[in-house]
Amino acid sequence: MMEKIESFFGIHKVKTKLLFWFFLLLFLVTILTIIPYYWMESHDRKSTTMEQLSEQVHLEKEQLENWLEERQQDVKLLSSMTATQMISNQDNSLWIYRDILFGNPAFHSISQTNENGDVKLQIRREDRKVVYGFNQEGSVKNEKFFKEANEKDTYISSIFEEDHQKFFIISAPIRVKGDFVGVLYGKVKVDVMTSLFNDEDGSNHTYIVTKEGSLLEPDNLGRTNIRDTYLYEQALAHNPIQQSYEDQQEEMYASYSWVNEERWFIVSERNKRQVFSSLYIQLFVFCMDVLAVYAIGFVLFIGIAQRINHPLHLLAEKAREIRHGKWNQNIDFTVFNRSAYEFRELAQSFQSMIVQLQYNMKMMRRTQKQYKNIVDHITEVVYQIDPKGYWVFLNPAWEKVSGYTVQEAIGKHFMSFVHREDRMKLYRMLRALMNEELDYTMHQVRYKQKNGGERIVEFYCTAVFDDQGNLEGYTGAIHDITEWVHAERNLQKANQKLEEMSFKDSLTNIPNRRLFEKYIDKSWTNALEQQTSITFMMIDIDFFKPFNDTYGHLHGDDCLAEIASTLQNEVEKHDGFIARYGGEEFAIIYENLHLNEAEEKAEALRNRVKNEKIPHRASEISDYVTISIGMIHRVPDETESITAFVQRADQALYEAKENGKDQVYVQRFSTC
Structure with missing residues (x-):
């Protein structure tokens, strides 16, 4: 299992493997710590938030009901005082209403009717002044607040709009010796009532919604109704809000409570992102601490891995020298005297392998003719270039790529077949190989064809040195990828067009x-x-x-x-x-x-x-x-x-x- 994981991630060096498994262990410990903590903390925050919202709504409900009760008592008191004054004494009623209007900013106007619903006296605010009216034209006998006031002590009307402002009416009957003689009603601006819900700390957003789903005042998001929301559906069904919901592309928690004989309900909302922001900060700090542990562990493991890796590195270096054709390598066993027994055994086995490889090389030279037959029949171009850059060997696949025969190309400089704009990167490639900065390299270049066309190829190359380290030339392969490149470009164009369409x-x-x-x-x-x-x-x-x-x-x-x-x-x-x-x-x-x-x-x-x-x-x-x-x-x-x-x-x-x-x-x- 471990080998498959290492192979999947391309981990081959011992040092890298040690570091990989160490950090994987730390990562798993971190994940197994964070996930339970996040789950418990988020559950606790959700519960606390819902409790706070419920308490907030309860307090706001009490405040609103107390405020409405006070306004009803104001109207009821005025109706009682009016009953003692009666309509014949309008001067005293007028001064009483004016004093109430000045002393109580909740009322926009106060009106008095007779038993037939005719408005006999009205006092109202208008442009910071108080305007009076006697025997006003019009009748309110068909208005619900007039009919309900005759049957009840006080009555609160539905919300209505007048001059682009929203109002509601609180009415009370005027009775003299038990006989109904008229109605006194006060008109209240909705924004005076909604100003009660100013959120001091800004954590909650509180507003009032009618049973029809309209907001008494537009909220801070500009909404005027919530009819199509999860909150409204739950409120109509009298179901408690037990989970967050999406509103205006934001996740919200909320609680509500019905008021005013279930004609309105109060809502208190809190943004889910705000609830969890401090938790995210805690997780960020925790992650920073974990990164610090990673850094300390990295330093410690580098030291341990270095002691393990040093003898292996020496063997790997020898292997690279052999891979470059330097077969006369010998292992210095004094380096391994202080190493573990397994490393000494490995060094001895490696030395035996070197001897065997040198013998095998001699045998390989005897079979070169067999390999030449294979090279002549493969589809990729196999080549050899002398130290000055002239072709010394090309297999028959060259003719299909370039259109030139092998005889026409041998002895010519390999750069003469390369597109002018691609030559400089090949020069840099050869210089890096000659200076032994690279073991091999690959570049994508354009090759000119005999018929004037061009082909796109991958140019693989490695430098060849003799036993004394002198450059003998270069060898490699040329792979024609023209069709593949064209297909990839077409795919890119298609993807670009799809993106534009999106x-x-x-x-x-x-x-x-x-x-x-x-x-x-x-x-x-x-x-x-x-x-x-x-x-x-x-x-x-x-x-x-x-x-x-x-x-x-x-x-x-x-x-x-x-x-x-x-x-x-x-x-x-x-x-x-x-x-x-x-x-x-x-x-x-x-x-x-x-x-x-x-x-x-x-x-x-x-x-x-x-x-x-x-x-x-x-x-x-x-x-x-x-x-x-x-x-x-x-x-x-x-x-x-x-x-x-x-x-x-x-x-x-x-x-x-x-x-x-x-x-x-x-x-x-x-x-x-």
Whole structure:
């Protein structure tokens, strides 16, 4: 078994074998130590993290429920105070509401209705001022918070959006002597409630999700919903989160808890990479310690191996001399007197072998004619060259390789058949052989043929010395590898073509997201090093799903291809880069532009697509296909990553879509 392993790794020297098995043993010990430790430590960290997240969610739930209870008590208190004042005394009610509004920033407005749902009094915040209103037009009698307040002490409504802000209402009935005379309700901004969950140490990310899967506020990744996530599925099923899951290409741990009569649930997340970062550092330090042990062991084993290897090295050196034709070698047995008994036996056997080899050489000369017959019939060229470089022997295979007969080549310099550009490396080869720096060498060179063509060959060569060490010439073989080289080149071209295809989007024939990620890494690095600007645009086709639903997916594909071609023609005129980012989204990168230039190019792209006049009767804003563009332009620095940079562009695209589509929204930075 050990011999097979040594053979597989090409280990032949004694010193190398000793070192190999020593380090293999250390490696196995290291692995058998690290794996159990990593398994136990990772399991413990996972359990601890899940417990901490569960405790965090529990605390956040208590805090939220207490906060909601306080707001309900505020509204209930106001309704009780209003009941004593009644609508006839609006002045006192107004001052009470104003004091509450000033003293409690949680409420955006406070309103009072009569028993029919007509708004009789309203006070609200507006541009840092308090605005009053009496006998407001409109009725809320059909609103759920009005109906529920009549049946309950207090009621919390669902989340709704107004003027691009999210609110919910807390309402309470106004009763005079047990009779229902109206409702008092306060409007609360969602961001006031979500500000309760600021993470002080940055380890956890806490947010609130509605039962429908929408986030009350976009999280730090720009998400507005989690409907298609593992977390949302488990929360709807009321199953505990017992393992990590993938979210936005990141592994996360999380815990959740339902609140507000199971209309919302609180989520606390922690990045798995953050949980295990310290463990990885510990493993790195451990590996460094192991490397130090390896280094110390290496030094010790070198000393031990040297004592074992020295006599073997002497025998190997003698063997090399014999291999070079120096048969008159003798073993100096005084060197082995202090060596182990086995080495002395080996030296004696080696000396006997030398004697036998010298006898065999004499016998070999008698059989040269037999070997010549073999050489004449092999397919490789076998040659001999004199010390000056002229052919003195070539077998018949030469004629097939060069087209010259053996008689035409004998006596000519071997370099005259070698391509001019390959001659220098053969000269260096001969010099190294002549100086005995190398035992043999091999080079790939081009040989000229008689008909004007050329062949690619492997030129094997070794120097021949006489018994006195004088150079007698060179001998070796020439192997024709032309077809093999051509096949290898064709294979390389095919592989290169496949690689190019892997970076192209098959539908639009423009770079795909894989090439985009490589390109933006390179552009970001260059801009960071040279402190130049980088412009990144995210483009989305407006109402593309209705387009597919109206015209069909085949026309949708044609639309994507046409817009991609239009954008590519415009972008490449200005040395930009475009890629299909995914679906109906495209990504564009410009380097070293001023902000106004970048904005002009973005507007030009938008107008260029619009001027194509691709019909779109399902669009809500135009008769033709339009695009929205989110753009970010800045000079990179170490404070922001590429991922954050791309997310900002995506957020800018979101703003462009939210602001009505068919426009360019620019994310601005003071450093740009």
